[in-house]
Amino acid sequence: MIVELKNIVKRYKNLVALDHLNLSIREGEIYGLLGPNGSGKTTAINCMLSLLRYDSGEVKIFDQTMTPSNYDVKKRIGLVMQNIGVYDELTVQENIDYFCGLYISDKKLRRQYVDEAIQFVELDEFRKFIPKKLSGGLLRRLNLACGIAHKPDLIVLDEPTVAVDPQSRNKILDGIKQLAAEGKTIIYTTHYMEEVEYLCDRLTILDRGKEIITGTTEEIKQMSMTGEVINVEVVDLPLATQQKLHDLSGLINFNYETGSLNLQFEKGHNHLMNLLALFEKDDIQVLNLTIKQPTLNDVFLEITGKELRDNV
Ligand SMILES: Nc1ncnc2c1ncn2[C@@H]1O[C@H](COP(=O)(O)OP(=O)(O)OP(=O)(O)O)[C@@H](O)[C@H]1O
Known part of the structure; x- marks a missing residue:
């Protein structure tokens, strides 16, 4: 050393x-x-x-x-x-x-x-x-x-x-x-x-x-407990599909506001595949899709309950 x-x-x-x-x-x-x-x-x-x-x-x-x-x-x-x-x-x-x-x-x-x-x-x-x-x-x-x-x-x-x-x-x-x-x-x-x-x-x-x-x-x-966060921009998201999204396995957080959908999953595989399969079945038109992996700040937040930069 x-x-x-x-x-x-x-x-x-x-x-x-x-x-x-x-x-x-x-x-x-x-x-x-x-x-x-x-x-x-x-x-x-x-x-x-x-x-x-x-x-x-x-x-x-x-x-x-x-x-x-x-x-x-x-x-x-x-x-x-x-x-x-x-x-x-x-x-x-x-x-x-x-x-x-x-x-x-x-x-x-x-x-x-x-x-x-x-x-x-x-x-x-x-x-x-x-x-x-x-x-x-x-x-x-x-x-x-x-x-x-x-x-x-x-x-x-x-x-x-x-x-x-x-x-x-x-x-x-x-x-x-x-x-x-x-x-x-x-x-x-x-x-x-x-x-x-x-x-x-x-x-x-x-x-x-x-x-x-x-x-x-x-x-x-x-070490983060949280998996990826998926953001999807859609033309429309009928209530019936929103309901099905709630039932996706591993979902921690769901947020939908006019055209913008945010889904946070726990750690694991296949979240994106499951999501896209559901969209295809319900004929949902996707305009844009981004996936955010957990950051060091997310881990810090999970352990200490505060942001790395909250007092900057
Ligand atoms: N000379 C000092 N007398 C008393 N307390 C001090 C002194 N120097 C630092 N501290 C305190 O010790 C703690 C650690 O300070 P330190 O400057 O090492 O942190 P830091 O992570 O380098 O912060 P920064 O990013 O602001 O430089 C802080 O609570 C600070 O207020």
Whole structure:
């Protein structure tokens, strides 16, 4: 394992921010920490990297016990914080050079690394800009470049796409995929389930500092009690057919409003086939049909009774 958290407990006075949290992160994977605001993602990162004291538990990174003074481990880690941490008076290039210089003393190598980081986040034409002159998305990309320029083996990103325009967001996400393809291990915190689905090999869903569930996106979705939701647009749906629909096996929810039919089924097979067979028999004309599989949010909702983003 590249990172192991065992039974981490972190309290802020009476609030338990991390409640016996366990994480095992393998080499080369993109690992997601997904949870609503205040679920403990940032606290988990800060405890993991010894930036914050915790009450009990143990953290190992690269098979070594992580401590605030373990610089051998620290220099192999790149951290991209949620809050932008760059110097206002330095240009884009100078900022990246400064952060890279904390780890890389060889000037020639550093110049190469800084250039590569600038290319990586596509900020070449903004090299001489000071941060104040950059848009929010470009600033996030600078923040990313500062965290990864020294070519760390483990990259920790804490909500790097918050308040970012779609273009920069896609660049950041694709950049992260590229880093993983180069063999880096990535830890990625977010409250956007779409990002986790797009990026992560495995994830842990957190709520109130507790691990709710861990697995691949597919494994977690499989845990949902709910099956697919089928939406059908029809020309007309006579009452007699509506009655028969109610009797379809595995149906959990039925909703019909002028031309639009929504059916939610429990897990299982043949729901669509049964539905289409009934439509054919009753000669129902279908204009459009979509099937929605359960999402990570559905699973979160089933377990915790609330939405992933209900307090965003
Ligand atoms: N310095 C602090 N003092 C007291 N409580 C804190 C402190 N930092 C965080 N908390 C609380 O600990 C809990 C976890 O917060 P944390 O910032 O780790 O969550 P998060 O999942 O990263 O949320 P966000 O998405 O908003 O960053 C929250 O209830 C928060 O209010």
